[in-house]
Amino acid sequence: MSGTKANSASFVRDTMLSEQDPPITERGVVKWARENLFSGPLNTFLTIIGAVAIYIILKGLAPWLLHSVWNANSAAECREIIAAAYGEGAHGACWGVVRERWAQFLYGFYPSEHYWRVNLTFILLFVALAPILFANLPRKMLWFSVIYPAVALLLLWGGSVWVPVAALAGFALGWLAYRFALPVTGSLAATVAAVLVPIIWWLFFAGWFAGLAHGILPLGMEQVPSSKFGGFLLSLTIGVTGIAFSLPLGVVLALGRQSDMFLVKTLSVGFIEFIRGVPLITLLFTASLLLNYFLPPGTNFDIILRVIIMVTLFSAAYIAEVVRGGLAALPRGQYEAADALGLDYWKAQQLIIMPQALKISIPGIVSSFIGLFKDTTLVIFVGLLDPLKGITDAIRGSFEWKGIYWEPFLFPALIFFLICFGMSRYSMYLENKLKRDHR
Amino acid sequence: MSELAIDRTIDRSHMQVSDEVAIQITGMNKWYGAFHVLRDINMTVNRGERIVICGPSGSGKSTLIRCINRLEEHQQGQIIVDGTELTSDLKNIDKVRSEVGMVFQHFNLFPHLTILENCTLAPIWVRKEPRKEAEATAMHYLEKVKIPEQANKYPGQLSGGQQQRVAIARSLCMKPRIMLFDEPTSALDPEMIKEVLDTMIELAEEGMTMLCVTHEMGFAQAVANRVIFMDQGQIVEQNEPKEFFNNPQSDRTKLFLSQILGH
Numbered sequence: 156m157s158g159t160k161a162n163s164a165s166f167v168r169d170t171m172l173s174e175q176d177p178p179i180t181e182r183g184v185v186k187w188a189r190e191n192l193f194s195g196p197l198n199t200f201l202t203i204i205g206a207v208a209i210y211i212i213l214k215g216l217a218p219w220l221l222h223s224v225w226n227a228n229s230a231a232e233c234r235e236i237i238a239a240a241y242g243e244g245a246h247g248a249c250w251g252v253v254r255e256r257w258a259q260f261l262y263g264f265y266p267s268e269h270y271w272r273v274n275l276t277f278i279l280l281f282v283a284l285a286p287i288l289f290a291n292l293p294r295k296m297l298w299f300s301v302i303y304p305a306v307a308l309l310l311l312w313g314g315s316v317w318v319p320v321a322a323l324a325g326f327a328l329g330w331l332a333y334r335f336a337l338p339v340t341g342s343l344a345a346t347v348a349a350v351l352v353p354i355i356w357w358l359f360f361a362g363w364f365a366g367l368a369h370g371i372l373p374l375g376m377e378q379v380p381s382s383k384f385g386g387f388l389l390s391l392t393i394g395v396t397g398i399a400f401s402l403p404l405g406v407v408l409a410l411g412r413q414s415d416m417f418l419v420k421t422l423s424v425g426f427i428e429f430i431r432g433v434p435l436i437t438l439l440f441t442a443s444l445l446l447n448y449f450l451p452p453g454t455n456f457d458i459i460l461r462v463i464i465m466v467t468l469f470s471a472a473y474i475a476e477v478v479r480g481g482l483a484a485l486p487r488g489q490y491e492a493a494d495a496l497g498l499d500y501w502k503a504q505q506l507i508i509m510p511q512a513l514k515i516s517i518p519g520i521v522s523s524f525i526g527l528f529k530d531t532t533l534v535i536f537v538g539l540l541d542p543l544k545g546i547t548d549a550i551r552g553s554f555e556w557k558g559i560y561w562e563p564f565l566f567p568a569l570i571f572f573l574i575c576f577g578m579s580r581y582s583m584y585l586e587n588k589l590k591r592d593h594r
Numbered sequence: 595m596s597e598l599a600i601d602r603t604i605d606r607s608h609m610q611v612s613d614e615v616a617i618q619i620t621g622m623n624k625w626y627g628a629f630h631v632l633r634d635i636n637m638t639v640n641r642g643e644r645i646v647i648c649g650p651s652g653s654g655k656s657t658l659i660r661c662i663n664r665l666e667e668h669q670q671g672q673i674i675v676d677g678t679e680l681t682s683d684l685k686n687i688d689k690v691r692s693e694v695g696m697v698f699q700h701f702n703l704f705p706h707l708t709i710l711e712n713c714t715l716a717p718i719w720v721r722k723e724p725r726k727e728a729e730a731t732a733m734h735y736l737e738k739v740k741i742p743e744q745a746n747k748y749p750g751q752l753s754g755g756q757q758q759r760v761a762i763a764r765s766l767c768m769k770p771r772i773m774l775f776d777e778p779t780s781a782l783d784p785e786m787i788k789e790v791l792d793t794m795i796e797l798a799e800e801g802m803t804m805l806c807v808t809h810e811m812g813f814a815q816a817v818a819n820r821v822i823f824m825d826q827g828q829i830v831e832q833n834e835p836k837e838f839f840n841n842p843q844s845d846r847t848k849l850f851l852s853q854i855l856g857h
Contacts, residue, residue, distance in 0.1 A: 491665055492702035496716035496768065497692030499684070506715060510706050591705055591748045 222247025229555035263385015313376035317365040325353035385540030394528040397466040405474025430472035438465040443537035470527040477519035481512035521582035542567040600816040608801040614641040622671030646814035649824035695765030699777040703749035710745040735763040755786025775806040
């Protein structure tokens, strides 16, 4: 048995191995670089091309940024400072234009003694948005969100308190019409009444009522006309209002498109396809020029309001299609289960269908919102001073800032980016929060 | 198609068929476009009956029970459920739907709501029950289907069998007088089939009026008081289970039974 040990299957370890680090090429930065930058000839080639591209961009941009001038009151002064500091022919960014004209970017030509009204509206916007965006806040806060549009209307445009009150009264009347029509005429006619009554009120009686009430009790603020609006004040006014109204309208259109009722379906499809089929600028021109032909003579329909209506309709058509995608993704069984439990159409939509369909549509809806917000710069075409071209042109047209080019574009671009990026992050937060499967 | 033997003893003390008519279907016809799916259906279901409907796929059995709560519309004839005739009148439809519970092949739980919310939704929004009361009822039925501990989970976190039991509990929360089962075990593994069938048997033991579309012939033999065989959109044969399985009359029935029991 002496020779068996060498080829025996039995084995006993007498010294345990101590733990060792992986080889240098398999850990830390080196490993990461090997795997992600130099994993093969093609990858290595692309890495080098990328590095060269970054180098060329930085070489052009870095001196310009490093030579930034903040304290200057004109383009010429900027150039002098840069020449003095970095030698003749050196380039540098002149942020002095932002320092001197930031208020114009934000407020347009809104009278500066009333800036506080804009600021207050902006702060209150967050108070109004908070309960909508975050479900864990007290629901009572939503009441403020409901009256916020009227508050903002009064603060921004000023004028009589009774105008926003008359506007809000339209919604109250619509609700009353629904309540009283429902037991008498059934839900369809009541819904129609709830839409028609406010429209009639706003078109024919609201102005008369506001005038009358103001005669009795004159309360109000100094008026600021729409022509003074500009910059981000204008963009946010149009953007936020458009976003707030286009989502519900889009949902209604999406449901209309799926409806069994021929007329509702045809109208919805027609509306969506028409609005999506024409450029936004066409609609804006329609709003500024053509609408005057259709309205009764003498009606003075505010230009910002007209633009808001057009932007809302435009965005609603896109959102309707996004929501329809969400609706189509829901299995038939969800509708059947809701029906089988005895939920009526609207309750099924509210409790079962929409929460799921909207959740699926979040990325698409937020994309539409971002698009809408950026499209507010197109109002330049109907003579409103958008922050990008409108204000920039006004600044570059002035004597002091003649010849300045990039800086007045970069500043609004940065603000646009922050707002749009914020929306995008919120959408990711919401998607994550509403995730229900495979947890 | 599995034939799961039911090995438990069944308490028949509450399984009584009364004279009261629960569902009355007369001369009912239904078409999908030009396709005649249901042809001259006549049947009466008395309160307390446990009926199993079987037949080859495409025979119209699911469509038939889906007509009873108007998930499908019939074009001819009459369906009266608990004294309410199903017409296009939405009020009647909602009334019938809140009295008739339905369990689906694919459970159809609401994935965005917890198990408890799934169960309380209809009582709160349709029956207008106070939330507290609805939750108490829901917990009662969840205990009955033996998953009270899952109440705060979401459907996606449960197994298929558990989901189907929740679906049964959700229907029961509306305190229905009639329960419809549309192939409730067809999407489940054998172990899970057993837990769902057990729940259904307990329901039958309490005297619930039940219509089940199923291929579980063991369940039919143990629980049903009547088996209906359908083919090509018509009722071909119906009988009490013992006679139906031991002494089928029509050739179609014999063929069908030999196919599903013959292995």
